[in-house]
Amino acid sequence: MDSRPILQAVQICKWYPGVQALDCIDFELEEGEVHALVGQNGAGKSTLVEIIAGSIPFDTGNLIIDGSTCLNWGPAQAIEFGVQTVHQENQLVEEISVAENIFLYNLPRTKYGFVNLSHCIEKADELLGALGIDVSSDRKVSSLTFVEKKLISIAKAFSLKAKILILDEPTASLDEHGKNVLFELIRRYSKMGLSTIYISHHLKEIFEICERVTVFKDGQRVSTSRVADTDIHSIVHEMIGKSSDKLFKRSIKPLDRSAAAETLNFSHFSRDSAVKDVSFSIRAGEIYGLAGLVGSGRTELANLIFGIDRKDSGTVLLNDKDITPKSPYDAVRKGFGFLTEDRKDSGLVLVHSVKDNISLVNLVKKPLGDGFLRLGKEEDETKIVSDSLDVKTPSVHQRVINLSGGNQQKVVLGKWLFAESNIIIFDEPTVGIDVGSKSDIYKLIDRLAAEGKFIIIISSDNPELVSVCDRIGIMRFGELVKELEGTEISEEHILQYSLGVEAVQVQGL
Amino acid sequence: MNMDMTRKKKSSLKLNQSLLLVFVIFGLIIIASIVNPRFIRISNLVNILQQISVLGIIACGVGMLLIAGQIDISVGAQVSLMGILMAMIIERGFKIPPDAANAWMTAWTIPFAILATLVIGAFLGLFTGFIVIHSRASSFIVTLALGSVYKGLALLISKGSSFSLYGKFELLGRGQIFNGLPVSIIFFVLIVALTYVLLKYTRYGRFLYSIGGNRKAAFVSGINTTRVTMRGFISVGLLNALAALILISRVGTALATTADAYSLDALAAIVVGGVSITGGKGTAMSIFLGVLLIGLVGNALVVMNINPYLRGVAIGTIIIISVTFGEMSENKR
Incomplete structure (x- = not known):
């Protein structure tokens, strides 16, 4: 098939404080193709698609859309051109109808300026019929199944005249049937010229639906190849890369498993x-x-x-x-001790001091008997814990909200260690x-x-x-x-x- | 160096915030005294303290609860309801024909009324807490509804009429010891001291702060958040009972609407004092200063011969200013 590129990212770089999220990335999307983007967590996939969708700016490089270099590429320009993203999570408004969701940004009106609901439903049914989605558009979104919501999200993207569709983990929590319906839809529209960027951890799907696959690792592009010319194992290999330098060397290893423990x-x-x-x-x-x-x-x-x-x-x-x-x-x-995934959400009382955070579990665990807290002793003991973990703080009275992420994590650990977990x-x-x-x-x-x-x-x-x-x-x-x-x-x-x-x-x- | 700077900045701000309140209070006292020297007389100052003691006792309970992140705006209705019940008990007790066989009942009327009020207070707190915790709705909405229920009950029970104590129970509200020191002030000071100790020196106090600061983190740290919150509501109920005893004793009669204003006044005092509306911050001292300021404003307006109906406007303005200031110092960090 003789295709022309609808989107070219040339040498795009993006820095975040302390990290280079994208390191001179080249990426090309042809008209009518389904292009897979794979990589481990933090490889830079999301950063690239967000740049394409205009939601974050890039630092250096060029973004060429439909043959012309884009300056001032923002969300409005991206939508106007026809870049649509279907996110992993449901982003529909639950309490209104399917039809209203689809035309949310351009609701048909009556001559008095009110929403013309019947016209809206008529148009939506027409669209869903054309897409082959069997959902009546006057239903409330909250009454739909997960698959139906996903399909409606995609239909909504189509209604906004998408030329480039970004699908982020579209099959997450879809069953086999839902997946097939989705793939059928993507195939049909690709033939009509829609270009799709397909992000997925499920490598198997990529071989079912995509034409090309690009592998990212640590903000760099490792390869782009036709799926026909590659296989799952080479992709996995490329995702990992060669440089497996150990970050850290254990002091005792391997564990003597025969010893009584x-x-x-x-x-x-x-x-x-x-x-x-x-x-x-x-x-x-x-x-x-x-x-x-x-x-x-x-x-x-x-x-x-x-x-x-x-x-x-x-x-x-x-x-x-x-x-x-x-x-x-x-x-x-x-x-037991548990350092939760989100230390700000469930690990720390951010507005309280290092001392109060460290001593919290200990207070729960060991009732002090006499009932009253001994603040001086508490201060001394939490200071010892804080020092032994090398928490960088001017004093244990500092509020943890003012500490860096690493030091906050040490405070959470200190809390469990002080309680002798x-x-x-x-x-x-x-x-x-x-x-x-x-x-x-x-x-x-x-x-x-x-x-x-x-x-x-x-x-x-x-x-x-x-x-x-x-x-x-x-x-x-x-x-x-x-x-x-x-x-x-x-x-x-x-x-x-x-x-x-x-x-x-x-x-x- | 950077850390040193943040520390300096923080401590100076902290100083500012509690100092501001003290300055405002002194400023108010000075202005009121210049306008009307009678303001500064000991008798008037004692009078002010006596007037705010009921509010102060209620505010200590609500303040501790707010530190744990829960609002209770049914307190005014709780106090009114308890006032009615207590006054009914006393009225009945003294209406018993005074023959020899029933003399003991009359004699025990007052102790029984006090005990009953405290038990009802604990029960109201328990009930409010139970509904708040198990409805899983915002405590503001739930206690708004419960306040309406309590007020309705007070009206139903009293049939809208008032109950008199016939001067049989004056010690708590009007009694004095040491040549003029009102008993109610002693209770007020004792409750503030108790709140201070609870918040600063007990595990319970620390748990209240932690739950208000981050409920999830407190839960994962092993704190039984339901139990601690429940205790907070029960303390509110008990302190409301004490407030009802003092208030009705002072006023001498009970009406279903006697204590209505206390819900918002207590919340106003606490917030003005610097207890965070979202929980986790505040001290017994901030509650005390907030109550003092609210009490002074009301009295100063009267003494300065300014239209007392301005009180609401003045208090509202003070709340907005102090909350804005608190928010600003919070964001500056």
Whole structure:
């Protein structure tokens, strides 16, 4: 097919404070093609599509749309040209009809200036009919199924005369049927000249629907190839890249697994379809990683273990003694600690001091008997904790809102250590933390393991898991699909099992 | 160096905020005294303290609750309802024919009324807390509705009429010890001191701050947020009971609308004092200063012979100024 490029990104760079999000990226989208964009978390996919959609400016380079270089490219210009993004989350207004959603920015009016609802529904039905979407447009969005909402989002993009459609994880939580309907729609419209950028972690789909695939890694483009000329394994390989320099070297490794040590057994943790019968065990002094894609059930599992969410089943045994937490309070009393994914949302009381934050769990755990707090003693003790973690703060009276991300994370850790937690779950411990503090956190984790604590690390940063963990469990769709140990531990294996690429091989692809 | 600077900036701001209130209070006292020297007389100052003691006791409960991030605007109606019930008990008690067989009942009327009021207060707090926690709706809306319920009950029970104590119960509201020190002021000061200790030196106080500062983080840290919040509502109920006893004792009669204004006045005092409306910040001292300012404004207007109907306008203006100031110092950080 003789195609002309509708969009060319030439040597685009984008810096954020301290990070280069895009490093001289070249990207080309042909008219009528479906072009896949893949890469690990933080590779720069979202940054590029946001630049194309005009929602963020780029620093250097050129964006050439339909043959002409774009200056002052913003959301308005992007929409006017016909760039439409369908986000992963539903962005429809739930409480109004499908028809009104579709024409939200250009509602047909009567001559008196009121919304002409019947005309609106008529036009929407016409559009949905043409798209082959079997949903009546007078229904409220809140009454639609997930698939229907997704299809309506796409229909809305079409109604705005899209020329370039950006689909961000469009099949997330779609079943097989929904996926087929979606793909059918994309194929039909590609023939009519619509160009699509398709972002997905599900590599299998890319071979079903896309013509070309571009791989990003660490803000750079690794390759662009026709899907016919490549296969899943080369793509996975390119996503990981060659440079697997270990970020961090453990002090003691490998763990002597024959020695008698306390064992912590997690068995049969389940909740609905989010977490399905997950069992694993850890030995004292071991660092256990939990890998998987975002949404694979890792955080949900941690919430079940810690007693935050109701569970269908699941027990924790420490040397055969049942210590399953019934609530966070119970978890704290039984020696569990949990550094949540979002420290600002659920880890810290930001407006309170370092001292108050560090001593909080300890106050819960150990009633001081006599009832009154001894503020002087509290100050001295929290200062010792803060110093031992090397928290950079002028004093323990500083409010944590004024500290950097890395130091805030140390305060959260200090809170659990001061309460003498023995089983510590880290959820994304180094997200949003600068490189220096990252290595501090790894050292601390290593030190805690050496002291014989039980450590679980949930992370989407695969190099981090590879360098820090003794063993790694991989979750996919709520199940623990694989445990890696010793020499099996590699980014490539983590990615393969997270994406379910092995399953593809079995099916003979 | 950078950190040093932020610290200096922060401490000076903190100084500003509590100092501002003290300056405003002194300024008001000076102006009122110049306009009318009678203002500064000991008798008038004692009078002011006596007038604000009911508001102060209510504000301590509501303030602690607000620190935990919950608003209760049903307090005025709670106090009115308890006032009615208490006055009814006392009226009945003293209407019993004074024959020998029933003499003990008359004698025990007052202690029984006090005990009953405290029990009802604890129950009202428990009930309010239960509804707020289990409805999972905003406490502002829920207590707005409950306030309407309590007020309705007070009207139903009293049938709209007033109940007199016939001067049988004056100690709390009008009694004096040490040659002129009103008993109600002693209760006010004691409650402020108790609030100070609770907030600063107990785990319960620290938990209130944490829940108000970040409810999720408090929950994940193992704090039983439901239980602590519930205790906050029960303390509000108990302090309201004490406030009802003092208020009705001072006024001498109870009406279903006696204490209506206290809901908003208490909230105003607390907010003016510097307790964050979203929780997590504030001290017993800020509650006290806020109450003092609200009380002074009302009295100063009367003493300065300014139309007392301006009180509402003045208090509203003060709230807006202090909240704006608090917001500004918050954003400057």
